[in-house]
Amino acid sequence: MMLSAMAAQKSTVDESQQAAAPMFLMENISKVYRTDLIETHALRSFNLRVNAGEFVSVTGPSGSGKTTFLNIAGLLEDYSAGRYFLDGVDTQGLGDRELSRLRNNKIGFVFQGFNLIPDLSVFDNIDVPLRYRGLPAAERKRLIGETLERVGLLSRAKHFPSQLSGGQQQRVAVARALAGSPAFLLADEPTGNLDSVMARQIMDLLENLNDQGTTIIMVTHDPDLAARAHRHIQIIDGEVAEVTRSSMRG
Numbered sequence: 559m560m561l562s563a564m565a566a567q568k569s570t571v572d573e574s575q576q577a578a579a580p581m582f583l584m585e586n587i588s589k590v591y592r593t594d595l596i597e598t599h600a601l602r603s604f605n606l607r608v609n610a611g612e613f614v615s616v617t618g619p620s621g622s623g624k625t626t627f628l629n630i631a632g633l634l635e636d637y638s639a640g641r642y643f644l645d646g647v648d649t650q651g652l653g654d655r656e657l658s659r660l661r662n663n664k665i666g667f668v669f670q671g672f673n674l675i676p677d678l679s680v681f682d683n684i685d686v687p688l689r690y691r692g693l694p695a696a697e698r699k700r701l702i703g704e705t706l707e708r709v710g711l712l713s714r715a716k717h718f719p720s721q722l723s724g725g726q727q728q729r730v731a732v733a734r735a736l737a738g739s740p741a742f743l744l745a746d747e748p749t750g751n752l753d754s755v756m757a758r759q760i761m762d763l764l765e766n767l768n769d770q771g772t773t774i775i776m777v778t779h780d781p782d783l784a785a786r787a788h789r790h791i792q793i794i795d796g797e798v799a800e801v802t803r804s805s806m807r808g
């Protein structure tokens with residue numbers, strides 16, 4: 559009885575295959591920057607598989623390829639060769655519109671320098687990705703209220719970024735990424751320039767989001783934060799050099 563029910567459900571073979579697919583899969587990704595004089599291999603034979611629900615931290619020396627990796631992972635930059643699957647979708651050959659749709663539907667970003675829009679209020683900054691997703695106004699308002707409460711900034715909804723401290727701006731940037739409960743979150747030094755208390759709070763928020771099912775890849779230079787992830791990888795010379803599993807989580 560159960561088997562036949564399962565067989566009926568499985569008429570969509572694609573769906574069952576997708577459930578088994580990793581959230582993030584890069585196979586032999588390479589990225590070459592070419593100028594008239596030199597070729598720089600920012601990534602070479604880059605392989606990384608991240609399962610749904612994992613929290614992976616990334617460290618590496620300056621110039622090792624972390625930014626290039628994040629930009630490609632976030633569908634903000636093209637790769638030269640290899641394959642990149644996001645939530646089972648092969649990103650090769652997708653056009654700009656398909657890439658932005660995939661990005662808006664799946665990925666949340668917390669980037670260094672916050673990237674808040676200066677002439678939009680806190681509320682409207684958080685609203686931007688939700689609008690891109692086409693959520694109705696009432697739903698967006700509810701989500702923004704809830705998220706601002708989570709990051710302790712409900713009373714700042716009408717403020718502009720310039721009226722906030724660095725730590726508060728970073729919390730708005732995190733709120734913006736959290737509001738849409740993205741399947742996949744990319745964070746670049748999310749605690750950079752914050753004092754240790756604030757850094758821990760931001761990290762707690764990210765862990766909270768991860769506990770709710772969001773897959774996270776976070777670049778950081780902070781070894782203590784890197785150790786809090788399920789898995790810690792290092793990028794050296796454009797390749798994944800080392801993978802360690804943390805005993806602290808998962």
Ligand code: ADP
Binds near residue numbers: 598622623627
């Ligand atoms: P990281 O973020 O780890 O500091 P990057 O990804 O920024 O490393 O850079 C990796 C390598 O690629 C470096 O050697 C850098 O100089 C080079 N690179 C990055 N972006 C460009 C670009 N737009 N043009 C040429 N070379 C680049």
